Amino acid sequence: MYGRRSQPGASPRRPLSIPPAVQALLIQCLALLMTLVLAFLVLPLWQVQANVAMAVLLQGGIAGALTRWRRLAPWWLLIQCLFPAALVLVLSFGLPSWIFLSAFGLLLILYWSTFRTQVPYYPSSPAVWHEVERLLPADRPPRFIDIGSGFGGLTMHLARCRPDGDYAGIELAPLPWLASLVRARLNGSRARFLRGDYADLDFGDYDVIFAYLSPAAMPALVAKAQAEMKPGCLLLSHEFAIPGVEPQLVLHPGGGGDALFGWYR
Numbered sequence: 001m002y003g004r005r006s007q008p009g010a011s012p013r014r015p016l017s018i019p020p021a022v023q024a025l026l027i028q029c030l031a032l033l034m035t036l037v038l039a040f041l042v043l044p045l046w047q048v049q050a051n052v053a054m055a056v057l058l059q060g061g062i063a064g065a066l067t068r069w070r071r072l073a074p075w076w077l078l079i080q081c082l083f084p085a086a087l088v089l090v091l092s093f094g095l096p097s098w099i100f101l102s103a104f105g106l107l108l109i110l111y112w113s114t115f116r117t118q119v120p121y122y123p124s125s126p127a128v129w130h131e132v133e134r135l136l137p138a139d140r141p142p143r144f145i146d147i148g149s150g151f152g153g154l155t156m157h158l159a160r161c162r163p164d165g166d167y168a169g170i171e172l173a174p175l176p177w178l179a180s181l182v183r184a185r186l187n188g189s190r191a192r193f194l195r196g197d198y199a200d201l202d203f204g205d206y207d208v209i210f211a212y213l214s215p216a217a218m219p220a221l222v223a224k225a226q227a228e229m230k231p232g233c234l235l236l237s238h239e240f241a242i243p244g245v246e247p248q249l250v251l252h253p254g255g256g257g258d259a260l261f262g263w264y265r
Protein backbone atom coordinates (compact mmCIF):
# COMPACT_ATOMS: atom_id res chain seq x y z
CA MET A 1 0.00 0.00 0.00
CA TYR A 2 2.19 2.86 1.21
CA GLY A 3 5.92 3.18 0.36
CA ARG A 4 7.91 2.40 3.50
CA ARG A 5 10.92 4.55 4.35
CA SER A 6 14.01 2.87 5.78
CA GLN A 7 13.74 2.69 9.58
CA PRO A 8 16.57 4.15 11.64
CA GLY A 9 17.59 1.54 14.24
CA ALA A 10 15.71 3.09 17.16
CA SER A 11 14.99 0.77 20.06
CA PRO A 12 11.52 0.87 21.66
CA ARG A 13 11.44 3.36 24.51
CA ARG A 14 8.95 1.49 26.68
CA PRO A 15 9.22 -2.27 26.34
CA LEU A 16 6.38 -2.88 28.85
CA SER A 17 2.89 -2.70 27.35
CA ILE A 18 1.54 -0.95 30.49
CA PRO A 19 0.22 2.52 29.45
CA PRO A 20 2.52 5.36 30.60
CA ALA A 21 -0.16 6.89 32.86
CA VAL A 22 -0.53 3.57 34.71
CA GLN A 23 3.24 3.27 34.97
CA ALA A 24 3.34 6.82 36.41
CA LEU A 25 0.71 5.89 39.01
CA LEU A 26 2.59 2.71 40.00
CA ILE A 27 5.82 4.73 40.26
CA GLN A 28 4.16 7.25 42.65
CA CYS A 29 2.86 4.36 44.80
CA LEU A 30 6.32 2.78 44.90
CA ALA A 31 7.91 6.17 45.67
CA LEU A 32 5.43 6.68 48.53
CA LEU A 33 6.29 3.25 49.94
CA MET A 34 10.03 3.95 49.72
CA THR A 35 9.54 7.38 51.31
CA LEU A 36 7.66 5.80 54.23
CA VAL A 37 10.42 3.21 54.71
CA LEU A 38 13.07 5.94 54.64
CA ALA A 39 11.10 8.27 56.94
CA PHE A 40 10.11 5.72 59.58
CA LEU A 41 12.81 3.03 59.41
CA VAL A 42 16.02 4.40 57.91
CA LEU A 43 16.30 8.09 58.87
CA PRO A 44 15.56 7.42 62.59
CA LEU A 45 18.75 5.30 62.64
CA TRP A 46 20.60 8.63 62.31
CA GLN A 47 18.22 10.39 64.72
CA VAL A 48 16.70 12.31 61.80
CA GLN A 49 13.01 13.15 62.20
CA ALA A 50 11.34 13.41 58.76
CA ASN A 51 8.80 16.23 58.29
CA VAL A 52 6.27 16.87 55.50
CA ALA A 53 8.65 19.02 53.40
CA MET A 54 11.33 16.33 53.59
CA ALA A 55 8.82 13.62 52.65
CA VAL A 56 7.63 15.69 49.68
CA LEU A 57 11.21 16.13 48.45
CA LEU A 58 12.01 12.46 48.98
CA GLN A 59 8.90 11.20 47.20
CA GLY A 60 9.30 13.65 44.29
CA GLY A 61 12.98 12.76 43.91
CA ILE A 62 12.41 9.01 44.05
CA ALA A 63 9.46 9.25 41.63
CA GLY A 64 11.61 11.32 39.25
CA ALA A 65 14.47 8.80 39.38
CA LEU A 66 12.10 5.87 38.74
CA THR A 67 10.48 7.81 35.87
CA ARG A 68 13.88 8.33 34.22
CA TRP A 69 14.70 4.68 34.75
CA ARG A 70 11.42 3.67 33.03
CA ARG A 71 12.28 6.14 30.23
CA LEU A 72 8.83 7.70 30.17
CA ALA A 73 8.36 10.78 27.96
CA PRO A 74 10.12 13.94 29.32
CA TRP A 75 6.92 15.67 30.50
CA TRP A 76 6.28 12.80 32.91
CA LEU A 77 9.52 13.66 34.74
CA LEU A 78 8.21 17.12 35.62
CA ILE A 79 4.76 15.81 36.57
CA GLN A 80 6.18 13.04 38.74
CA CYS A 81 8.67 15.28 40.58
CA LEU A 82 6.09 18.00 41.30
CA PHE A 83 3.11 15.75 42.06
CA PRO A 84 3.71 15.26 45.85
CA ALA A 85 4.29 19.02 46.37
CA ALA A 86 1.17 19.87 44.33
CA LEU A 87 -0.85 17.37 46.38
CA VAL A 88 0.26 18.87 49.70
CA LEU A 89 -0.36 22.41 48.41
CA VAL A 90 -3.91 21.64 47.23
CA LEU A 91 -4.75 19.78 50.45
CA SER A 92 -3.60 22.84 52.42
CA PHE A 93 -6.47 24.87 50.87
CA GLY A 94 -8.96 22.68 52.77
CA LEU A 95 -11.37 22.46 49.82
CA PRO A 96 -14.50 20.33 50.24
CA SER A 97 -14.07 16.82 48.89
CA TRP A 98 -16.99 17.09 46.41
CA ILE A 99 -14.89 19.50 44.34
CA PHE A 100 -12.28 16.80 43.75
CA LEU A 101 -14.93 14.20 42.94
CA SER A 102 -16.70 16.56 40.50
CA ALA A 103 -13.44 17.50 38.77
CA PHE A 104 -12.52 13.84 38.51
CA GLY A 105 -15.98 12.98 37.07
CA LEU A 106 -15.78 15.78 34.49
CA LEU A 107 -12.26 14.82 33.38
CA LEU A 108 -13.31 11.16 33.26
CA ILE A 109 -16.21 11.69 30.83
CA LEU A 110 -14.15 14.14 28.75
CA TYR A 111 -10.95 12.10 28.45
CA TRP A 112 -12.27 8.58 29.24
CA SER A 113 -9.59 6.12 28.10
CA THR A 114 -6.87 8.63 27.18
CA PHE A 115 -4.65 6.88 29.74
CA ARG A 116 -4.79 3.83 27.44
CA THR A 117 -5.09 5.36 23.94
CA GLN A 118 -2.67 8.25 24.66
CA VAL A 119 -4.98 10.43 22.54
CA PRO A 120 -6.36 13.43 24.48
CA TYR A 121 -9.24 15.57 23.22
CA TYR A 122 -8.09 18.57 21.23
CA PRO A 123 -10.16 20.12 18.44
CA SER A 124 -8.98 20.69 14.88
CA SER A 125 -9.44 24.19 13.45
CA PRO A 126 -11.88 25.39 10.76
CA ALA A 127 -8.84 25.82 8.44
CA VAL A 128 -8.33 22.04 8.64
CA TRP A 129 -12.06 21.44 8.00
CA HIS A 130 -11.88 23.54 4.79
CA GLU A 131 -8.82 21.61 3.59
CA VAL A 132 -10.56 18.27 4.24
CA GLU A 133 -13.63 19.58 2.40
CA ARG A 134 -11.45 20.26 -0.69
CA LEU A 135 -10.12 16.69 -0.56
CA LEU A 136 -13.52 14.97 -0.65
CA PRO A 137 -14.08 13.07 -3.93
CA ALA A 138 -15.97 15.39 -6.32
CA ASP A 139 -17.29 12.67 -8.64
CA ARG A 140 -19.39 10.71 -6.13
CA PRO A 141 -21.17 11.17 -2.78
CA PRO A 142 -18.32 10.80 -0.27
CA ARG A 143 -18.42 8.31 2.58
CA PHE A 144 -16.48 10.05 5.34
CA ILE A 145 -15.52 9.10 8.90
CA ASP A 146 -13.70 11.09 11.59
CA ILE A 147 -12.08 8.49 13.84
CA GLY A 148 -12.09 10.22 17.22
CA SER A 149 -14.65 12.88 16.31
CA GLY A 150 -14.54 14.86 19.57
CA PHE A 151 -17.39 17.40 19.67
CA GLY A 152 -18.19 16.72 16.00
CA GLY A 153 -17.25 20.08 14.44
CA LEU A 154 -15.49 18.68 11.37
CA THR A 155 -18.14 16.04 10.59
CA MET A 156 -21.00 18.56 10.85
CA HIS A 157 -19.11 21.09 8.72
CA LEU A 158 -18.66 18.53 5.92
CA ALA A 159 -22.29 17.39 6.13
CA ARG A 160 -23.32 21.04 5.70
CA CYS A 161 -20.97 21.76 2.74
CA ARG A 162 -21.43 18.53 0.79
CA PRO A 163 -24.95 17.32 1.59
CA ASP A 164 -24.72 14.55 -1.04
CA GLY A 165 -22.44 12.37 1.10
CA ASP A 166 -22.55 10.24 4.23
CA TYR A 167 -20.68 11.71 7.20
CA ALA A 168 -19.97 9.90 10.44
CA GLY A 169 -17.85 10.38 13.51
CA ILE A 170 -16.87 7.78 16.08
CA GLU A 171 -15.76 8.77 19.57
CA LEU A 172 -14.70 6.82 22.65
CA ALA A 173 -15.29 9.47 25.32
CA PRO A 174 -18.92 9.84 26.50
CA LEU A 175 -19.06 13.63 26.93
CA PRO A 176 -17.81 14.68 23.46
CA TRP A 177 -19.88 11.93 21.83
CA LEU A 178 -23.09 13.03 23.60
CA ALA A 179 -22.38 16.69 22.89
CA SER A 180 -21.88 15.97 19.16
CA LEU A 181 -25.11 13.97 19.06
CA VAL A 182 -27.07 16.80 20.69
CA ARG A 183 -25.41 19.45 18.46
CA ALA A 184 -26.31 17.46 15.33
CA ARG A 185 -29.94 17.12 16.48
CA LEU A 186 -30.24 20.82 17.36
CA ASN A 187 -28.64 21.92 14.06
CA GLY A 188 -30.64 19.46 11.95
CA SER A 189 -27.32 18.02 10.69
CA ARG A 190 -27.22 14.76 8.73
CA ALA A 191 -23.93 13.86 10.42
CA ARG A 192 -24.07 10.60 12.38
CA PHE A 193 -22.18 10.04 15.61
CA LEU A 194 -21.30 6.62 16.95
CA ARG A 195 -19.90 5.88 20.37
CA GLY A 196 -17.09 3.36 20.35
CA ASP A 197 -13.59 2.45 19.27
CA TYR A 198 -12.62 3.05 15.66
CA ALA A 199 -10.76 -0.27 15.82
CA ASP A 200 -14.19 -1.95 15.54
CA LEU A 201 -15.00 -0.25 12.21
CA ASP A 202 -14.29 -1.64 8.77
CA PHE A 203 -12.25 1.01 6.93
CA GLY A 204 -13.41 -0.57 3.68
CA ASP A 205 -16.77 1.19 4.18
CA TYR A 206 -15.30 4.69 3.68
CA ASP A 207 -13.76 6.87 0.94
CA VAL A 208 -12.10 9.36 3.30
CA ILE A 209 -10.88 8.59 6.81
CA PHE A 210 -9.77 11.51 8.97
CA ALA A 211 -7.62 11.05 12.08
CA TYR A 212 -6.37 13.58 14.60
CA LEU A 213 -4.89 11.24 17.15
CA SER A 214 -1.32 11.14 18.53
CA PRO A 215 2.07 9.65 17.66
CA ALA A 216 1.36 6.70 19.97
CA ALA A 217 -1.77 5.80 18.00
CA MET A 218 -0.21 5.88 14.52
CA PRO A 219 1.30 2.35 14.25
CA ALA A 220 -2.07 0.67 15.03
CA LEU A 221 -3.86 3.07 12.67
CA VAL A 222 -1.59 2.32 9.72
CA ALA A 223 -1.79 -1.44 10.31
CA LYS A 224 -5.60 -1.24 10.21
CA ALA A 225 -5.56 1.08 7.18
CA GLN A 226 -3.23 -1.24 5.27
CA ALA A 227 -5.42 -4.23 6.03
CA GLU A 228 -8.83 -2.70 5.31
CA MET A 229 -8.77 0.39 3.08
CA LYS A 230 -10.17 -0.11 -0.42
CA PRO A 231 -8.42 1.24 -3.59
CA GLY A 232 -9.07 4.98 -4.03
CA CYS A 233 -9.64 5.51 -0.30
CA LEU A 234 -7.83 8.45 1.31
CA LEU A 235 -6.44 8.39 4.86
CA LEU A 236 -5.84 11.84 6.34
CA SER A 237 -3.92 12.51 9.54
CA HIS A 238 -3.72 15.97 11.04
CA GLU A 239 -0.43 16.87 12.71
CA PHE A 240 0.92 13.32 13.02
CA ALA A 241 2.71 11.49 10.21
CA ILE A 242 2.95 7.74 10.05
CA PRO A 243 6.47 6.82 11.16
CA GLY A 244 8.42 5.25 8.32
CA VAL A 245 5.73 5.88 5.69
CA GLU A 246 6.10 8.64 3.08
CA PRO A 247 2.90 10.75 2.82
CA GLN A 248 1.50 11.44 -0.67
CA LEU A 249 -0.02 14.73 0.50
CA VAL A 250 1.45 17.27 2.90
CA LEU A 251 -0.81 20.31 3.17
CA HIS A 252 -0.68 23.26 5.54
CA PRO A 253 -4.25 24.34 6.29
CA GLY A 254 -4.64 28.11 6.47
CA GLY A 255 -1.16 28.59 5.00
CA GLY A 256 0.77 27.59 8.12
CA GLY A 257 0.52 25.61 11.30
CA ASP A 258 0.41 21.86 11.66
CA ALA A 259 0.38 19.73 8.54
CA LEU A 260 -2.39 17.59 7.15
CA PHE A 261 -0.86 14.35 5.83
CA GLY A 262 -2.60 12.15 3.28
CA TRP A 263 -2.13 8.64 1.89
CA TYR A 264 -4.13 7.15 -0.97
CA ARG A 265 -4.64 3.44 -1.19
Ligand SMILES: C[S@@+](CC[C@H](N)C(=O)[O-])C[C@H]1O[C@@H](n2cnc3c(N)ncnc32)[C@H](O)[C@@H]1O
Nearest residue numbers: 117119121122123124148149150171172197198
Ligand atom coordinates in the same frame (compact mmCIF):
# COMPACT_ATOMS: atom_id res chain seq x y z
C1 LIG B 1 -7.35 15.25 19.11
S1 LIG B 1 -9.06 14.83 19.34
C2 LIG B 1 -9.70 15.19 17.72
C3 LIG B 1 -11.16 15.59 17.71
C4 LIG B 1 -11.75 15.81 16.32
N1 LIG B 1 -11.39 14.77 15.39
C5 LIG B 1 -11.35 17.13 15.73
O1 LIG B 1 -10.69 17.12 14.70
O2 LIG B 1 -11.70 18.17 16.31
C6 LIG B 1 -8.96 13.04 19.37
C7 LIG B 1 -10.22 12.35 19.85
O3 LIG B 1 -10.10 10.97 19.54
C8 LIG B 1 -10.76 10.22 20.54
N2 LIG B 1 -10.23 8.85 20.45
C9 LIG B 1 -9.00 8.43 20.82
N3 LIG B 1 -8.83 7.12 20.54
C10 LIG B 1 -10.00 6.70 19.97
C11 LIG B 1 -10.44 5.45 19.47
N4 LIG B 1 -9.65 4.37 19.50
N5 LIG B 1 -11.69 5.37 18.94
C12 LIG B 1 -12.51 6.48 18.93
N6 LIG B 1 -12.14 7.68 19.41
C13 LIG B 1 -10.89 7.80 19.91
C14 LIG B 1 -10.42 10.96 21.81
O4 LIG B 1 -11.35 10.68 22.84
C15 LIG B 1 -10.47 12.43 21.34
O5 LIG B 1 -11.74 13.00 21.57
